[in-house]
Amino acid sequence: MSGSDTLNRALFDDVMVPNYNPAAIIPVRGEGSRVWDQSGREFIDFAGGIAVNCLGHCHPALVKALNEQGNKLWHLSNVMTNEPALQLAKTLVDSTFAERVYFANSGAEANEAALKLARRYALEHHGEEKDQIIAFTQGFHGRTFFTVSVGGQPAYSDGFGPKPGGIDHLAYNDIEGFKALISDRTCAVMLEPIQGEGGIVPADAEFLRQVRELCDQHNALLIFDEVQTGVGRTGKLYAYEHYGIAPDILTTAKALGGGFPIAAMLTTAKVAASLKVGTHGSTYGGNPLACAVANAVLDVVNTDAVLNGVAQREAQLRAGLEAINAKFDVFSEVRGKGLLMGAVLNEQYKGKARDFLVASVDEGLMCLVAGANVVRFTPSLVIPEADLAEGLARFERAVAKVVNG
Numbered sequence: 001m002s003g004s005d006t007l008n009r010a011l012f013d014d015v016m017v018p019n020y021n022p023a024a025i026i027p028v029r030g031e032g033s034r035v036w037d038q039s040g041r042e043f044i045d046f047a048g049g050i051a052v053n054c055l056g057h058c059h060p061a062l063v064k065a066l067n068e069q070g071n072k073l074w075h076l077s078n079v080m081t082n083e084p085a086l087q088l089a090k091t092l093v094d095s096t097f098a099e100r101v102y103f104a105n106s107g108a109e110a111n112e113a114a115l116k117l118a119r120r121y122a123l124e125h126h127g128e129e130k131d132q133i134i135a136f137t138q139g140f141h142g143r144t145f146f147t148v149s150v151g152g153q154p155a156y157s158d159g160f161g162p163k164p165g166g167i168d169h170l171a172y173n174d175i176e177g178f179k180a181l182i183s184d185r186t187c188a189v190m191l192e193p194i195q196g197e198g199g200i201v202p203a204d205a206e207f208l209r210q211v212r213e214l215c216d217q218h219n220a221l222l223i224f225d226e227v228q229t230g231v232g233r234t235g236k237l238y239a240y241e242h243y244g245i246a247p248d249i250l251t252t253a254k255a256l257g258g259g260f261p262i263a264a265m266l267t268t269a270k271v272a273a274s275l276k277v278g279t280h281g282s283t284y285g286g287n288p289l290a291c292a293v294a295n296a297v298l299d300v301v302n303t304d305a306v307l308n309g310v311a312q313r314e315a316q317l318r319a320g321l322e323a324i325n326a327k328f329d330v331f332s333e334v335r336g337k338g339l340l341m342g343a344v345l346n347e348q349y350k351g352k353a354r355d356f357l358v359a360s361v362d363e364g365l366m367c368l369v370a371g372a373n374v375v376r377f378t379p380s381l382v383i384p385e386a387d388l389a390e391g392l393a394r395f396e397r398a399v400a401k402v403v404n405g
């Protein structure tokens with residue numbers, strides 16, 4: 001196989017910045033929920049590139065869209081608009097609470113835009129004093145300096161000098177604490193409907209309802225970071241639909257491009273008006289190639305067949321994990337929604353999530369962790385039943401390996 005002699009894991013350490021520690025295997029090809037490495041070894045993919053490959057690898061509809069647009073027009077910049085971007089914005093507006101769309105290239109960028117917009121909006125409508133952003137511990141919103149500071153994991157935000165100010169953190173789902181903290185000084189509240197990186201922790205419905213109400217009372221914008229929960233992941237196009245409330249701003253990325261980098265910030269016409277010409281921008285945001293792929297993603301995902309299929313697959317995955325737990329007693333809980341699922345390790349295996357991930361790769365399964373105590377599963381929304389079953393069988397062997405040392 002070309003390259004495998006010289007393009008190996010050892011080379012990574014010689015030529016890459018050491019901020020990642022990738023696995024030893026190097027995948028070279030994927031199809032549906034299966035992936036093959038340089039030596040031809042096959043893996044089942046329950047990781048989906050961290051909840052990105054929502055239609056698996058090389059889905060024919062996405063390959064077609066990429067090829068067709070690739071032969072037409074790749075990039076213009078925002079000096080001009082383009083047909084795929086207009087179509088994608090129209091689809092997102094028609095399918096959600098939103099009336100206006102801003103395109104970016106990553107979750108962090110969409111969140112950066114959301115936070116800057118919230119600050120602008122507050123300044124325009126209420127004055128300089130209204131600058132407080134409330135966010136939650138263990139939340140994750142990306143790695144730009146503003147978003148990582150709003151995220152609730154000091155390990156990610158410390159060590160880079162002075163941080164952007166006006167940000168306060170609170171325990172997730174702590175409604176009493178929230179009531180005490182929010183005031184007319186609050187500009188925005190940012191949260192994930194299910195904390196992803198923080199351990200697959202769902203928000204209480206009552207907590208979200210009250211947060212919405214208090215934001216309205218204090219003229220604070222509610223920002224839902226749906227970068228991980230969006231685009232069908234939980235069985236609805238966006239997770240907010242489960243709760244009967246809508247945010248003022250929603251960010252979406254990861255699965256939006258099915259593996260092609262694209263993100264969007266969705267909001268109302270009134271809020272959007274504060275991002276006037278020249279206030280914010282991106283060279284690539286809304287580029288025709290990315291938008292063409294995202295249009296194909298939504299054409300497939302935003303259908304009853306795929307969204308209802310998520311609930312069926314969730315049931316199969318949950319039952320499989322519970323059965324493994326009944327045999328080996330390793331989890332205290334299996335939680336999450338749709339195909340965003342976390343198996344929480346019990347006291348005996350606390351801190352060992354990575355051991356389960358490493359054992360899974362040995363058994364031919366790609367999965368994820370969410371912190372040190374949670375094994376995370378985010379397979380394709382259209383993973384075939386047989387692949388789900390085979391992946392669970394491989395995971396069971398991995399669990400047996402960890403349990404038996």
Ligand SMILES: *Cc1c(COP(=O)(O)O)cnc(C)c1O
Nearest residue numbers: 106107108140141142196227228
């Ligand atoms: C992954 C993630 C981000 C960051 O997205 P990038 O594309 O890596 O910038 C932000 N918020 C949430 C909830 C995420 O899961």
